[in-house]
Amino acid sequence: MKFQQSLKMITVYVFMTLFLMTESSRLAAFRETDMVTEVCKKTLYFDLCMTILFTDSRKHTSDTKGLAKIVLEKDKYIATQILSEVQSLARDTGKRREIREKCGQCAKGYNGIVSKLLPAANKFLDSNKYSSSIEQLKKVANDAKSCDEQFSKANMTEPFNNMSVHDITMVAVGVIQTIT
Incomplete structure (x- = not known):
């Protein structure tokens, strides 16, 4: 009789432990999702922010600064792709000739974005100099927008889409601003 009672107690204990572990994991996942949502709500491009962060598994172990680094990494990846494209064009x-010249000017701007501005923004973020990081990112956004405007001012269709760098950069600015 005592054996059966002990067995029942152990079984109840095991099930309660498993239940609590499962609920704890669900609660942690909810908090992570909730943190990403709250951070993204504070950016100019909520949907873009959610797309970048929600699909990245590193969000589970990241604080807000880590989320900013994920966005910066995506920004550099896209900027590098655009740099390659404008150099080719x-x-x-x-x-x-006019398109080649404008693409050449954009290539100079994107070279600076990829080789100087984004690495500087990342370095400032690493050293907790958030306002300096934001300053560099605003230069990135302006350079990307300036490339776009070269074509629109000449009433030309842009042969590539570079607004994504502007928009992703502004997401990074918004995420970093939540830290400060």
């Missing part, structure tokens, strides 16, 4: 002799 600038050399494409099949394109009109």
